[in-house]
Amino acid sequence: MITSFGIVWDWAFTIKMLPLLIKGAGMTVTLTAFAITFGTIVGLIIAFLKIIKNPVLNYLGGLYTWVFRGIPLLVQLFIIHYALPVATGINFEPFVSAVIGISLCGGAYIAEIIRAGIQSVDKGQMEAALSLGMSYSQAMRKIIIPQTYRRLIPPMGNEFITLLKDTALVSTITMVELLRTAQIYAASHFKPFEMFITAGLIYLMLTTFFTVIFGKLENKLAQSE
Amino acid sequence: MIKVENVNKSFGTLEVLKGVNLTVAPGEVVVVIGPSGSGKSTLLRCMNYLEKINCGRIYIDGKLIGLREINGRLLEAPAREVYKMRADIGMVFQRFNLFPHMTVLENLIEAPVLVRKISKQEAAERALKLLEKVGLSDKANSYPAHLSGGQQQRVAIARALAMEPKIMLFDEPTSALDPELVGEVLAVMKDLAKEGMTMVVVTHEMGFAKEVADRVIFMDEGKIMEEGIPSQIFTNPKHPRTREFLSKIL
């Protein structure tokens, strides 16, 4: 392939490097899986703090989202990986820093998604449940939360795709994932064109995969309602 | 059965109930009428403590609701006690508020199983009897979204009855219905009244009030302006505000 600037796409090089890029993509997927798991756990906890009837916990929940949504993820990663070790003396592996950083930040967004989902349930539902003698927590568990599942799928799907793309940022804390792999070989072989475009296409395939899965899930839940 | 004593309720600076006094005897059917914003819904909601009152007392079946009197001082009752009291008071809402993610049958058995701790099977048996009573036996496995408004409201009444309440509160149960569906809901309520249920009904259905009510209460601006037996209120209202209101809606 020849571009208008006379650059020749080096197929042989691309194919030779493909296994390395796929290995990097494997790490990207692993990171994403960890980030989704821990991010969702963090999100559930923070959402719980925000909706429970307790002003102190509400405040803590609000403080959390304020901080973690207000500071760029890249800066959070630098703080966790480079700044905190100076103060605490604890050095994390890049992988650990990466998972902590993405999960904490993603958790703040997931908490907001869950809170919004719960608040989107009609107020009359809680009143009806309470008027039947259910406790607040019974009403939440049996009546309110089950009604949020289907509404949560589209925004959660979006958030998971964002988390996947955000894993590219951890290349800056020496975590070798897809982007970092591409970067290394682009530099060492002077092939940025092949490496970055191929990496981009692999990201696109991964995010498309998510989109399709979540679309299917949404359809399935829509039918059962 | 219900005793409302000097109850005041404000939302911020807006005083919605201004010293309401009301007693409802066991088996009595009381219909509450009054213009929009007069505090009818708020009064009902205070009776099962969906709204906290600012001052005054409400007794249900001799027990103070939401509050606790210790050495002459009033303290907030623990949430657990409030939940327990609500289980004995059924409430039917204007907008039905059925649980959309559950079938009709599940709507009816959820609270009895969760709150009364009876077995699923027993709850289901009772639920089917109640559905028969409201004429919806064939809808047990339907979802609320597939029912007409009138059917949904009848399910909502059955759901409240499934808790075997001592009192039923109705907040404009037919206002959200198409006119041709009002009758079927009122019929269920009439049956309930005949069986001796204690009922407080906010409604604009004057026909129902005339036929079923033991007493009619006219509320305006957060106060009970007038009360009496239906024939007196409808034919010979004493208060000019009652007269004005009735002339508008009759």
Ligand SMILES: Nc1ncnc2c1ncn2[C@@H]1O[C@H](COP(=O)(O)OP(=O)(O)OP(=O)(O)O)[C@@H](O)[C@H]1O
């Ligand atoms: N949660 C709330 N917060 C603030 N104001 C409220 C709240 N609930 C009710 N109000 C106000 O209290 C007043 C009385 O309301 P309420 O619903 O009791 O009237 P109502 O007699 O039931 O009227 P309607 O016939 O329209 O149902 C209204 O002015 C209403 O705006």
Ligand SMILES: [Mg+2]
């Ligand atoms: Mg009302």
